[in-house]
Amino acid sequence: MLDSDDNYSVNSDGFHNQYPQGLENSDNVAISKTITSNIITRTSTILSYIKEDNKFAKTQVEPNPSYDPNEIIKPEGTASYSLQNYDNIGKPIVSTKRKNADLENIKSAEYNEEHDDEQDEDDDEDNETKKSNAVLEDTGEYNVFDIENRPPDKGFWAWTCAFCVLSINTFSWGANSAFGVYLNYYTTMEYFPGASMEQYVMIGGLCLGLSFIVCPITVSLCRRYYFKITMSIGTGLIFLSYWLASISKTVIQLIMFQGFLMSIGFALVAGSCFIILPTWFLKKRSITQGIASAGAGLGGIIFSRPVDQIIKSYLDNPKYANNQHEALRLGISWSLRMQSFVCGFMLVISVILIRTYRPLIDPKVKEKPFIHELYAFLVRFDILKQIPVLCVIFWNMIYGLAYTILLFSLSSYATSIGLTYQQGSNVTTVQSVAQTIGRPLMGMCSDKIGRVNSTIFFTTLITIFIFFFWIFVTTYSALLAFAFLVGFILGINWVNFGPMTADIVGGGMDLTHTISMMMFTGGFPFLIAELVGLKLKRPEMEKPFLYCQILCGVSCIISVLVLLPFREWKVKRILNARRKQFLPKLTFDDTDETTNIENETINKGQFINEKAENELNRLDKMLENNVSSYLLRMFYPIAV
Template identity: 35%
Template sequence: MKSLNTETSSLHSLDTWPSESASGSKNADVKNGVSNANSGEITSTSPLKNRPSNDDDEDDVNKTGKLDRLLVNQLELEDAYKIKTNRESAISSHSFPNEAASVTTEEDVRQTVVSKVFTNRSTGELSLPPDGGYGWVCCACLTVVFLSTWGASAGSGIFLAYYLNTEAFPGATKYDYALIAGFNVFGGQGFSPPAMILARMIGFRATMCLGVVILFTGFFLASFATKLWQLYLTQGFLFGLGIAFVFIPATTILPGWFLKKRSTAFGISYLGTGAGGVIYSISVQEMITKTGNQRWALRMLAIVCAATCTLATILLRQRVPSKPVGFKSWCVIKQQILLVFQWRVVKTYKINLVCVWTTFTLFGYNLMIFTLSPYGVSRGLSSKQSSLLTIVLNAAQCVGRPTIGVIGDRYGRVNTTVVLTSILAIFLFAFWIPSHTFVQLIMFSICMGLCIGVGNVMSVVLMADISGTEDFLPAWGYSNTFTSPFLLLSEVIAQALVSKQNQSNPYLYAQIFAGICFLVALVLVLLLRETIVKLRLEEIHRDTKALDGEACNLESNGIAYANYPQPGFSTFLKRMFHRMKV
């Protein structure tokens, strides 16, 4: 990568040109709520092509266009927040180094996504990420956070299996334990938007410290619980709340350090979830086996998770420090809330498709991952063998989650999601149901672990692709709020579907229900694909008319693009399965 000053100078050289020129076809796509960063097959015409310029200017345009597409392709929460907040600061500061740009600052800030995100609020200057340096320390810290939050949650299936097989809490039913497990996921998802808002109010480090305290309190007090309501409050509610308050602020740090290598950095951090599931599952099972109960296992989790997250909190550092807005007035608080929650995104068809798809995939994911170990016990496996199934599943996710992101960037996020959702539905019906031996279930755990993370990995990037840069933050907040209540009940429904009358396979109905979840998710993502393809083809047709001055049909595989947006069931199916990178 060239020096920071060179990159910044290249961006500033564009700041006096029209906004649609600097970002090429990207702005048109964002206005339509669809990013074409994934598609190398679709390009829009740009006024820059007809503008006389020297070679250096053209190189600057190409360089900035590539960075712009790359950023939109890898948009994160912190980027979306800065798009909303940096514009106002940059407009008021009028302190760009380029004097020509300072005349029309408001127009300049609107030109590229890169300038919106990486404009320093205090100086008004562009400052691109170094793609390395201390950023790798932050990457390691985020991996540790993944490991001790969602990784610990993934390993908590061992506790559920233990509770179901013992009388640890007299009078408790399987639904009680299932609801406690559901609170972990519900808290991590449902409290994510409030955690984001609080991090802006008091700072990311203060929010993470609060989360560490809550996380430790939840596990530690759960080890002394003697009544069921105490377990609900501690291992259920407090642990889920702690996940959100540690995890969300940590994820906002990495985007400031990486742009070109962002996929690599986040891919490394995703290893933490699978690795945490493996490490904590083995540790918890061994501790329960040696002590005969769950109490010291919970205390061990409290100490280790709090210690690792505390270390990550201390070492994490923002590249460009942002000042917390505080609680100055209700208007300031309301402004932060409105950045994350906006009613208009609720009425958007594409966003609702992604929300419902996320709900069904995560529902099926949690149902399967929490049911796998008890299912092994019902098939005659020992407690240790059953816990090994969860361990192997999480180990496979260490490879699967980063790989899903790489494949999505290469072949298209929606295309990858369609394929993996189809594979998961097939595995659940054709592989899980007939599997009953230890070897068969180990192979099933490996295969599922490689694919099952599609809901977690793709939910955010799909939302970014279809909502556009301006609406990503409220769309993300809406998605978490929409999804979390359903995840609370996933394992409760799984336990309700367990049939003791079916001696050979009491979990048959739960397995079928999990498969149905992914079948419904497949239909939803196909509908999403049809919508995106339709918008892309309409964009091609408009650009072609503007270029040629008249309507023309572009032939691809013998089918006229111009006819694709037309109504009708046959064209609907053609768009749904049209060969395109989306």
């Protein structure tokens, strides 16, 4: 603004600057400086709000007793606020003496009186009791169960368990990553004369899809019996299925052993891992899940090349030069036997070492018939009616189409553009290496910037790679680059679907129900994805996989859109929790201490009240139930 009397301009900081003689009466210059100053001030204020909201979202939490983000969460205790810490959004020192006090309805005098009494009582408590009873800020990020039954997040057995799950994933679902190599030989060299492509594809679909569908049975068994018994049975089935597949005489036998029986083994040995890790970790759930899920890529590294080399060693053997079919049969048989011994041995070691932080057995479950209890697992309407749960379920289902096609089709795509079997196997290996490196790093990124944020970002990135890279790949080097880039971020669903589910329902018994429903529904896309992808293949076209590539890209786009309402829900919870933190400050008053602000002496309590009121007005605006506020929350740049 321009001061016409003294030819002074006043900037946003309250300082006076005198303009040169030629500009002292220039309205244009004054207006321009005022607009610029207002823009800078406004931008700085918005960035400050975002910074503080993110800082708040990354703090620890106190019990959150409701799934409803519209409910103002009641704090666990009564808080006292230090004026000196206000610039840091006043982290409260929380007392647990007054449980579930509604600070919004406490009058100022009553609050101060109770605060003084409680402070005296707290001074008499020893440090250990204070530490065990301390409840920190509510950010709306986690579920109440995880805070009341806080996982250790560290320790020898916690990390041993994480690496046991890594090993289990490596030698169960991870070992199945080599199926792309088998599939290439099955379909191009007619392993069983007269067998159709659909029959071979069904094997891979059963291994991945049916194992997911059967996982609710695994979880139910773990609630009735000691979980290691279930996992040991699964280990035995995996060993047996590989061995029986190696001596199969017909394609139906191959489907039953390498597909059906193996999927049951995968479900029994690896299905319970989804509910074991969240009991050990809270803040580090994504990074540990990333480490554990890296087993899918590690299995590909361990088995893809050896399987291909065993098969090729027989095909290239002069002894079988005139009988390539017999060479192929022997090569596949011995590669399957190799997997049976390696997987069986490593799974036995992992099952021996793994343990849970909390018991999985529920004594009440044994009183119910198994079928009734299993049905209850899949029809928890109180969980299914929650919008965030539905968002994660549908995201997992839709993304599963793109995941399965990209996982199993690159080797086949390599041969479709004129590459050799060995080059196709190398592509699969590179993809597996990328998954092994990428999944732990995606877990670290998810814990840093938020699980929902990272899931949306990486899925969008996969969409870009599909439409602007994969469609135009025609050379070996380009396909290797694509395999590495996509493989690096492809397993984002394995990294985050468990932790995101636990953030909604907690790490207790509700998690077992929700994970069961999610895996049951997510298994169907895995079951049919590869078959759909190969059905869309058009050998007569210049780009045989074009329709398949379009399906993958569209699936990724839709899965991102499905997650946006879930993101809005999480942001709303965080903003509600942040709003709660400012309620006590409206009743705070301190007439003894004053401060000088812009040459005016005001009471510090008054300053706090004004700041809290402004902050509450901003949060109330963002929490309004209208379209603009909904969209603002959906895309608000905060770590969730």
